[in-house]
Amino acid sequence: MLKFDRDLFLKIVGKESLEKRGEIERAVDEVSANGFKNIFLIGSGGTVAMMYPFEYILKSNSSLEVHAVIAAELMVMNHRHLSKDSVCIFASVTGTTQETVAAAQYCKDKGATTIGFVAKPDTPLAQTVDHCILAPDEKHSFDTFFVYLQLLTFRFIHNHDEFPQYAQFAEQIANLPEGIVQAMEAFDSQAEQFAIKHKDTDYHMLVGAGNLWGNTYSYAMCILEEMQWIKSKSIHAAEFFHGTLELVEEDTSVILFKGEDETRTLVDRVERFAETITKELFILDTKDYELEGISEEFRKHLAINLNWALTGRISVYLERERNHPLELRRYYRKMAY
Structure with missing residues (x-):
């Protein structure tokens, strides 16, 4: 296939990304144990579009309160649901998307807990969030982020006693x-x-x-x-x-x-x-x-x-x-x- 390395895809998305399962679960479990009021899914352009599927999944499979918000709009709209009791999820391949980095700092300043998916270490977003989950490589980063978001979303739902099938689901993602x-x-x-x-x-x-x-x-x-x-x-x-x-x-x-x-x-x-x-x-x-x-x-x-x-x-x-x-x-x- 044109511009596609099968072995590389399976190495990055099929092996290395799945090695982050434990790290993602520990982050979610810590947030769940500490308690939170709502979840914010935040991004810019392609990364906010990436969040919309998981807003839908949360709304249709859980009673957890969720908001998918464009990063730049969040900082000017005085969102009354964002607080120290919020958990805010971000994604940026480069870790440098200006609006997303600013929104992460904005949420931290509000006292919210922040989790970020980034493909490049030691970048502004990676350094800003409380929990940074690194993708193995910039290549296939969106495919990797989608795997991460599946694990994160359903772990939150599982911890809310609404998805007892989580272990089976996470194991099947390996296929x-x-x-x-x-x-x-x-x-x-x-x-x-x-x-x-x-x-x-x-x-x-x-x-x-x-x-x-x-x-x-x-x-x-x-x-x-x-x-x-x-x-x-x-x-x-x-x-x-x-x-x-x-x-x-x-x-x-x-x-x-x-x-x-x-x-x-x-x-x-x-x-x-x-x-x-x-x-x-x-x-x-x-x-x-x-x-x-x-x-x-x-x-x-x-x-x-x-x-x-x-x-x-x-x-x-x-x-x-x-x-x-x-x-x-x-x-x-x-x-x-």
Whole structure:
């Protein structure tokens, strides 16, 4: 597969990231033992999008109070739920994202407990938070962070006496990387054909819901817009019929992210509509992939990790077909703003 090292992925995501399980559990157990009132999931751009799936999981599987908040907005909105009794979770690959680092310090100044996922040690975010969980490498850092967030989220729910299956769940996560690799291999030619067909498409609609809404938002903004300079719009499936449907035409590219949680029916509804209008409907459905060793009851949660990895295959082929490196920027971190 283009720009993919199977052995490296399994080493980083399948082995080294899972070695952090004990560290994550100890951090969560300490916070739980000390007591807390609520959880804040905080990030900027792709990392706040990464938090949205776990806000959904917490809201739909636990009575714990949770807030997913954009870092820069948090610091100006006078959030009345943020206090010394809050636990605040952050992520930054470089550990230098300006707004995220500032928000971490802001939360610490409020007396909150802070936990950060970082891929580079000795960086501002790593040095600011109370508990820093390092990724093994910058490469595959988002895949690693998703594993960390699964363990962290469900450990909190378990400690709240709402997820007795935690041990089984955490053990099965060890099977996930191999299943993801097999799914990527199966999807690869489809990803390549999409990129070839759409290398000159100048606008995409992306639709998702539930725990895949964050991935939908992230792929539109952080990949298509930031990394490929392609105009896109992320639309929640539940809101699609309250405006966006009027823009669908015969040649409109509509990309559906289908997961396996309770909101799947919302995406099904968009699919039924879109297939009657556009000839450019593309569906990425996690149900199409086996994920050997993952129980049916856990698949819906781990669809987040799988969907993220599969979209990455589209990205590398868009990069090739458009001759547009994913690292290329005009403005981001290139100028003052």
